Amino acid sequence: MVNSWWEIQVLCHPALEDLVYWRFDTYDGRGTSSERRGGHRFIRAYFPQEQFQLLDLAALALMMKQDALCSELPIPHLEWQLIDEEDWSKSWKSYWQPQTIGDRFLINPAWLSDPADGDRVILRLDPGAAFGTGTHPTTQLCLESLEMRLGEEAADKILADVGCGSGILSIGALLLGAKQVYAVDIDPLAIKSTDENRALNHIASDRLIAQRGSLQTLSAQLSAPVDGILCNILAEVIVDLIPDMTAIAKPSTWGILSGILLEQAKIVADTLEDNGWVVATLWRRQEWCCLNIRRA
Numbered sequence: 001m002v003n004s005w006w007e008i009q010v011l012c013h014p015a016l017e018d019l020v021y022w023r024f025d026t027y028d029g030r031g032t033s034s035e036r037r038g039g040h041r042f043i044r045a046y047f048p049q050e051q052f053q054l055l056d057l058a059a060l061a062l063m064m065k066q067d068a069l070c071s072e073l074p075i076p077h078l079e080w081q082l083i084d085e086e087d088w089s090k091s092w093k094s095y096w097q098p099q100t101i102g103d104r105f106l107i108n109p110a111w112l113s114d115p116a117d118g119d120r121v122i123l124r125l126d127p128g129a130a131f132g133t134g135t136h137p138t139t140q141l142c143l144e145s146l147e148m149r150l151g152e153e154a155a156d157k158i159l160a161d162v163g164c165g166s167g168i169l170s171i172g173a174l175l176l177g178a179k180q181v182y183a184v185d186i187d188p189l190a191i192k193s194t195d196e197n198r199a200l201n202h203i204a205s206d207r208l209i210a211q212r213g214s215l216q217t218l219s220a221q222l223s224a225p226v227d228g229i230l231c232n233i234l235a236e237v238i239v240d241l242i243p244d245m246t247a248i249a250k251p252s253t254w255g256i257l258s259g260i261l262l263e264q265a266k267i268v269a270d271t272l273e274d275n276g277w278v279v280a281t282l283w284r285r286q287e288w289c290c291l292n293i294r295r296a
């Protein structure tokens, strides 16, 4: 069966860019790109066809129009078209460029050769249809938190990555020296993508063990608690997962949680507190935040 994708193009005032991304973030997008066009920003976003009916697209255009009116900025120009799987992967692949994140990482699309810059850890990635290219603020915040967490004592650390998507966080942790990561995702395409990206980064299969499932799958699989838990999903999902996190934790276990909008941070922090965790730091980027947590 040929899968089809919506390619949505927005031409907008630069000051509207964050709002446009925010509107896209409320849907489960699979790749975005942005470039300068004269004095404007030209943004493309890709979504599986079943995600939108034509009516939803018209509603999205209306919301972006209202955002512009409320900000007293020119109304953005929106266009959309259906493209097939092959065109989708070609389209966004041609716009996705190598990207530095934090002090250590350089995310390099798998189809480009490795850059000469020798100082950074190169994380090669082909996310396929899975989430996690490093362009999203929540993924960036998690990778930056990992840099902080995995210092000199990384070598013996065993981690869990819940909602691994493309495997970007698991692979980032292993490239920083972690011993082993157990990754889970409810989406089988994410597990396929994580395995492929593991191989792309020459990581042995016994260091990154990815399987379909969620926290309960990990609780059943692990023979000992982990040193750290990575979880970049959505606040409402994280709140449900928190009670089960304790089952794979020990007193020294830390966590990096993101996918949380700033206004949702309190409910997540309250749920953590009720379950024996404390928020050590909260990092924010745009309207998103990342909670670095430890046991109370």
Ligand SMILES: C[S@@+](CC[C@H](N)C(=O)[O-])C[C@H]1O[C@@H](n2cnc3c(N)ncnc32)[C@H](O)[C@@H]1O
Binding pocket: 130, 131, 132, 133, 134, 138, 139, 142, 162, 163, 164, 165, 166, 167, 168, 169, 184, 185, 186, 187, 190, 213, 214, 215, 232, 233, 237, 259
């Ligand atoms: C925002 S993506 C994060 C991908 C990657 N870890 C990153 O940081 O870029 C969230 C992922 O969580 C998965 N997911 C959603 N609900 C889940 C759950 N209850 N348990 C495990 N994975 C889940 C989704 O399929 C998706 O791949």
